[in-house]
Amino acid sequence: xxxxxxxxxxxxxxxxxxxxxxxxxxxxxxxxxxxxxxxxxxxxxxxxxxxxxxxxxxxxxxxxxxxxxxxxxxxxxxxxxxxxxxxxxxxxxxxxxxxxxxxxxxxxxxxxxxxxxxxxxxxxxxxxxxxxxxxxxxxxxxxxxxxxxxxxxxxxxxxxxxxxxxxxxxxxxxxxxxxxxxxxxxxxxxxxxxxxxxxxxxxxxxxxxxxxxxxxxxxxxxxxxxxxxxxxxxxxxxxxxxxxxxxxxxxxxxxxxxxxxxxxxxxxxxxxxxxxxxxxxxxxxxxxxxxxxxxxxxxxxxxxxxxxxxxxxxxxxxxxxxxxxxxxxxxxxxxxxxxxxxxxxxxxxxxxxxxxxxxxxxxxxxxxxxxxxxxxxxxxxxxxxxxxxxxxxxxxxxxxxxxxxxxxxx
Amino acid sequence: xxxxxxxxxxxxxxxxxxxxxxxxxxxxxxxxxxxxxxxxxxxxxxxxxxxxxxxxxxxxxxxxxxxxxxxxxxxxxxxxxxxxxxxxxxxxxxxxxxxxxxxxxxxxxxxxxxxxxxxxxxxxxxxxxxxxxxxxxxxxxxxxxxxxxxxxxxxxxxxxxxxxxxxxxxxxxxxxxxxxxxxxxxxxxxxxxxxxxxxxxxxxxxxxxx
Numbered sequence: 170x171x172x173x174x175x176x177x178x179x180x181x182x183x184x185x186x187x188x189x190x191x192x193x194x195x196x197x198x199x200x201x202x203x204x205x206x207x208x209x210x211x212x213x214x215x216x217x218x219x220x221x222x223x224x225x226x227x228x229x230x231x232x233x234x235x236x237x238x239x240x241x242x243x244x245x246x247x248x249x250x251x252x253x254x255x256x257x258x259x260x261x262x263x264x265x266x267x268x269x270x271x272x273x274x275x276x277x278x279x280x281x282x283x284x285x286x287x288x289x290x291x292x293x294x295x296x297x298x299x300x301x302x303x304x305x306x307x308x309x310x311x312x313x314x315x316x317x318x319x320x321x322x323x324x325x326x327x328x329x330x331x332x333x334x335x336x337x338x339x340x341x342x343x344x345x346x347x348x349x350x351x352x353x354x355x356x357x358x359x360x361x362x363x364x365x366x367x368x369x370x371x372x373x374x375x376x377x378x379x380x381x382x383x384x385x386x387x388x389x390x391x392x393x394x395x396x397x398x399x400x401x402x403x404x405x406x407x408x409x410x411x412x413x414x415x416x417x418x419x420x421x422x423x424x425x426x427x428x429x430x431x432x433x434x435x436x437x438x439x440x441x442x443x444x445x446x447x448x449x450x451x452x453x454x455x456x457x458x459x460x461x462x463x464x465x466x467x468x469x470x471x472x473x474x475x476x477x478x479x480x481x482x483x484x485x486x487x488x489x490x491x492x493x494x495x496x497x498x499x500x501x502x503x504x505x506x507x508x509x510x511x512x513x514x515x516x517x518x519x520x521x522x523x524x525x526x527x528x529x530x531x532x533x534x535x536x537x538x539x540x541x542x543x544x545x546x547x548x549x550x551x552x553x554x555x556x557x558x559x560x561x562x563x564x565x566x567x568x569x570x571x572x573x574x575x576x577x578x579x
Numbered sequence: 580x581x582x583x584x585x586x587x588x589x590x591x592x593x594x595x596x597x598x599x600x601x602x603x604x605x606x607x608x609x610x611x612x613x614x615x616x617x618x619x620x621x622x623x624x625x626x627x628x629x630x631x632x633x634x635x636x637x638x639x640x641x642x643x644x645x646x647x648x649x650x651x652x653x654x655x656x657x658x659x660x661x662x663x664x665x666x667x668x669x670x671x672x673x674x675x676x677x678x679x680x681x682x683x684x685x686x687x688x689x690x691x692x693x694x695x696x697x698x699x700x701x702x703x704x705x706x707x708x709x710x711x712x713x714x715x716x717x718x719x720x721x722x723x724x725x726x727x728x729x730x731x732x733x734x735x736x737x738x739x740x741x742x743x744x745x746x747x748x749x750x751x752x753x754x755x756x757x758x759x760x761x762x763x764x765x766x767x768x769x770x771x772x773x774x775x776x777x778x779x780x781x782x783x784x785x786x787x788x789x
Contacts (some may be wrong), residue, residue: 513663524635539637
């Protein structure tokens with residue numbers, strides 16, 4: 170099949186050659202195990218030389234049927250499954266899911282829980298962006314960035330471990346509260362982390378921001394216009410990188426985000442470089458929020474009093490009080506009793522807006538639970554944005570979208 | 580917790596589309612529309628009411644014995660007004676549910692509709708490329724339908740060559756001691772509250788029956 174070359178600066182010589190020789194497009198499977206696909210994504214590329222003429226993402230390698238599983242277990246039992254959506258920010262996922270069910274049950278959580286959720290979600294954001302940034306560095310050939318970001322992420326994981334007992338899949342939030350209160354002196358250690366983190370973050374960003382090689386790989390590559398970003402349902406830093414000032418923490422504040430002062434960085438061009446800059450700045454803003462939340466850390470309970478029929482009672486109470494034992498038994502066997510109805514809640518997670526649509530017919534099990542994974546929507550623009558790009562730029566675009574397949578395939 | 584700000588478009592919508600009815604919702608404004616009006620409603624919301632962001636398209640299966648069995652649901656968000664609206668439309672045909680595509684209005688609908696088709700089996704009429712997205716091409720079931728068991732159904736491997744060579748199949752998940760499965764009944768029922776697919780007919784001492 171004779172085709173025209175669309176390589177930039179293709180001279181008359183190439184044009185003559187293409188008439189003389191028969192050329193054909195090449196089909197290339199990039200992934201599912203390719204280092205730049207950050208998991209198991211397959212891009213079925215059609216190439217004309219080095220130019221991508223068609224890109225067909227193939228998903229589903231990590232599909233576990235989370236929505237089906239949710240229909241078969243109680244609301245409380247599903248919390249650990251939310252860890253495995255965006256497994257780089259489980260703390261934020263748990264809290265978003267809990268908030269969705271709280272909206273269904275119409276529970277108002279105490280201010281202390283709100284503050285804990287804000288702090289942990291922002292820490293999750295920092296850790297997720299650090300991972301994304303480090304991996305992006307590797308994708309475009311800057312190895313050392315990864316080593317610095319991983320060191321910082323490790324410090325965060327030590328704090329997570331101290332708070333939740335787990336480093337990776339934390340399952341920390343519960344419907345109506347959190348699984349345990351903040352340990353003694355933990356907040357101070359978070360502040361210590363923040364103090365030493367900001368100078369290091371500047372250093373990390375300095376490695377990339379004015380780096381000639383990095384800029385060559387990212388500036389004017391993978392440009393997404395604001396209309397496209399909205400049209401394709403992009404969210405998080407990918408949407409803001411295209412210049413759309415949309416952040417649910419500002420637009421529809423939850424967990425008392427309205428009381429914290431922070432800026433929402435937006436890009437001007439919508440290229441890979443803008444998305445990188447947005448993530449860098451978001452980490453600084455997250456630190457700002459963490460500091461404010463700890464400065465006015467409210468006293469009180471770590472669970473809502475009116476969630477008594479949802480939130481499992483304390484173990485020592487179960488062992489000593491008949492009432493609490495019965496309550497615990499009912500919560501475990503029947504699940505927390507919810508009203509019938511439909512709710513939709515979205516939280517601004519590191520990767521974008523993670524949404525839960527719950528259809529309840531009453532009882533302890535959701536009738537339908539739909540998870541809107543931001544990475545799924547963020548990836549849906551790939552066929553458009555990879556069109557007519559070079560293969561090497563596809564790697565750069567993938568890294569800049571910072572997706573995670575656990576949440577995309579669910 | 581309903582939004583008072585967003586109550587206006589609902590009133591306008593009900594006035595403009597005579598067959599639309601308010602839908603019960605615990606949070607955001609929600610409207611039931613007939614399936615034939617669905618795309619017109621979405622377009623009106625996008626063009627006239629600045630609901631420019633398609634958040635989600637999904638389906639609900641109300642069980643095999645219910646009619647209408649399937650409902651398609653759209654969630655829209657306004658990036659200027661910062662409110663959500665939920666549009667729901669019942670599928671008229673229970674055996675072969677279908678809905679009109681919104682890909683002409685929102686490019687985001689493409690993958691959401693493919694996913695709903697894949698998992699729920701709702702066909703989106705006019706979709707340019709309605710293939711499965713999470714399950715593989717040629718998979719015979721729609722897993723989110725209520726009659727589909729949690730453990731899965733034994734099917735052929737997607738790759739015929741590998742299947743021929745290995746004689747392997749995609750088997751249903753062993754559920755013994757598996758996830759603690761509860762049921763959506765509401766009343767206390769210990770048999771249902773225990774793992775539903777629990778199979779104790781074989782163990783270490785007694786071999787698995789063929």
